[in-house]
Amino acid sequence: MTVFEPISVPDPSAESSAADFSVRVAEERFIEAMGLAHEEDRLPRIAGRLVGLLILSPEPVRFDHLAARLRVSRASISTNTRLLENMGVIQRVTRPGDRRDYFKINEEPGLLLRIVDRYRARQASAEEMKRALLPEPDAGGVVAERLDRFIRFYSILADSLNSVLAAMAGGDGNSRPGTA
Amino acid sequence: MTVFEPISVPDPSAESSAADFSVRVAEERFIEAMGLAHEEDRLPRIAGRLVGLLILSPEPVRFDHLAARLRVSRASISTNTRLLENMGVIQRVTRPGDRRDYFKINEEPGLLLRIVDRYRARQASAEEMKRALLPEPDAGGVVAERLDRFIRFYSILADSLNSVLAAMAGGDGNSRPGTA
DNA sequence: CGGTTTGTTTTGTCAAGACTGAACACGATG
DNA sequence: CATCGTGTTCAGTCTTGACAAAACAAACCG
Structure with a gap:
């Protein structure tokens, strides 16, 4: 279940323009909407938000980054990533020499x-x-x-x-x- | 929300053959399956069973008959029929000179x-x-x-x-x- | 006017499950 | 070896919602 893939480090130069801000708001809305939508499908809300966030992330996202961004416990991230991984919705990505886990959505539906x-x-x-x-x-x-x-x-x-x-x-x- | 319709009294002559029995079993299974299916759609299980039962009933079914058949309280029947009625899934049927409520599924999906x-x-x-x-x-x-x-x-x-x-x-x- | 039938609303109980903090496991690293 | 970094598991809390029992409302009937 683990994908092996080179990771390009996300650019830490955070220049925040006005457009950037509105995008950030839209992201928030989208992620929340995905949370709600998945809740209707009897999946935990966090799982839905996770999917939303990963859809919007061009690069695989780090485990603890997920926890921070969604402001939930690492335990919840662990549980829900495993759930989604088993369902084939997301993929765990690892890189040699890096102990941390990254996640990306599975492009296959x-x-x-x-x-x-x-x-x-x-x-x-x-x-x-x-x-x-x-x-x-x-x-x-x-x-x-x-x-x-x-x-x-x-x-x-x-x-x-x-x-x-x-x-x-x-x-x-x-x-x-x-x-x- | 109330449909006005003549009711033909269900035939009380209950001759039970062997075929009859297997049908009864199948009905039970179908009703239960509908209960489960609707639960997946975030509807109460009772609502699903209600739908199942009404699909299998050629004639509108009396309120208290529903409670007896599904072995749930009248309170649950009341709540869930109202729910389904509001969603347009079933219809309440009344007859002049009869204080009791009957229900049928709405043939429109x-x-x-x-x-x-x-x-x-x-x-x-x-x-x-x-x-x-x-x-x-x-x-x-x-x-x-x-x-x-x-x-x-x-x-x-x-x-x-x-x-x-x-x-x-x-x-x-x-x-x-x-x-x- | 009681009393009865029929359906609704209220109140409480119970179970499921989402989420968390804390303990844990386990590899890496000084 | 002690410690840190990383993810998982466990135990407990809290919320949600289904369901029932009982009180209630309203129409009918004597």
Whole structure:
């Protein structure tokens, strides 16, 4: 899970212009928005903020830098980076001769596959129900129709999601086998 | 929010065959699956079960019947039906001369619009960030590209979701203005 | 007017889990 | 070896939210 990569030290010459400031504010907003968004997906808010911050960071970011920037404990950084790393959303980056850990977002959209799975699961349980209902087409009239819509909807949804993923992976030079 | 509709009294002649039983089991599983699925969407589990049960009910179901069937308190039914009703997922059905409330699922996929909104929101916050980043195209190189992918993905996703919704509404005889 | 049925609101309890500080592990370094 | 730097794990706190029981409200009925 560990990526090996040369790190270019972030430029410490901090000239702060007016534009710089507005960018900083926008970053704050974006990071917070990502926190909220991921919370909706049942992920810790900190994990979301982490993702937001890493999206905005051209270079891998140091572990303790993350803690300082987001103003949370190192423990939280440790927990949430591990979580995101396992999910394939971010990558841990190390450099020989440097004991510290850096993190970068994974350019491959790992998170989205999870969404597809969720939709597929719903489709599946509707299909199972429909099969169980088959013996009696009588009372199943309205219900069977509903289930059909349900199944159709989630199936189309998952399919189109997959095709978007495939398209982006293709345009990006990355291939994701087994999901087309 | 209240629908006005004649109610056909559910047939109390309960002849239970073997097939009937397996259907009952399948229903249980389906309802439970819907409970879990909705929990993932940050809705109370009971709300999800409610939806599951109502999907499987050809006729509107009585308030206290819901409590009995799902074995939860009337308080929970009250809270969760109100929640789902406000979200447009289910409809309260009343009948003149009958003080009791019945519920049915809304055949229009109200819940899904919420998903679209979520995706649009993410797209929007990425767009905002990108705009704020514009003044400095320098450091924005990698980041701007990421944001672009981000925006593109969620935009396509929301669009395709919308078109699925539109298609289903069309094939279903229902029109949803303002979402094409 | 009581009393009954039906649904709502309030209040309290309980569990889940996010987050932290502190202890810990472990390698590097003087 | 003592110490520092770095990340992880553990134990505890605090918040959130689901759920229920009970009090409540309102419509109906005798």
